[in-house]
Amino acid sequence: MLQNNSSRLNTTDQNSDEHPKPRLILLSRSGNASRVILNQDEVIKLAEEVGFNVHVLEPSRKSSMANIYNMIHTSHVLLGVHGAGLTNSLFLRPGSVLVQVVPIGTDWASKTYYEKPTEILGLQYIEYKIEANESSLSLSYGADSLVIKDPATYLKEKGANKRIYLKKQNLEINIFRFRKCLAKAYEKAKIFMSSIN
Secondary structure: OEEOOOOOOOOOOEOOOOOEOOEEEEEOOOOOOOOOEOOHHHHHHHHHHHOOEEEEEOOOOOOOHHHHHHHHHOOOEEEEEOOHHHHHHHHOOOOOEEEEEEOOOOHHHHHHHHHHHHHHHOOEEEEEEOOHHHEOHHHHHOOOOHHHHOHHHHHHHHOOOOHHHHHOOOEOOOHHHHHHHHHHHHHHHHHHHHHHO
């Protein structure tokens, strides 16, 4: 589903003709999904403060592939939590920026499925790793648990299913820490914009 109902979501990439803003697409997860950004509104507000023109994309089975392609292909930055939605990074132009939010316990998959392919696709890659206090798993298991501190050992020793990290984890991003990540993405996006003008 393409969300365009927020007053913050502009229909133009420009604040004025002289000062274009980089376009950031935020892949949203909601409903029965896990790895939801619980403070998504704060993340959107922060991205706007940094200087982005933010658009929210919540793909669904009813979404038009042509619309998704157009939205992402004309953007400068794609931001999302590790998951299948990031395969839409295939629609980014070379030189665009992919920002992957990496939940606890997803390091290997994040690197293998999304970080490594950015080199082949000619994309710029930025990673934001979730810390214990940003994961809902800390509330469920405790910040000092093996689940949080050493997911690889937990999975090996306990024979636990990795679904705990993929299906039972939501995120509350630390806005102060995330600002640095978005500022870096903004600088890269501006360089990309100048290279295509």
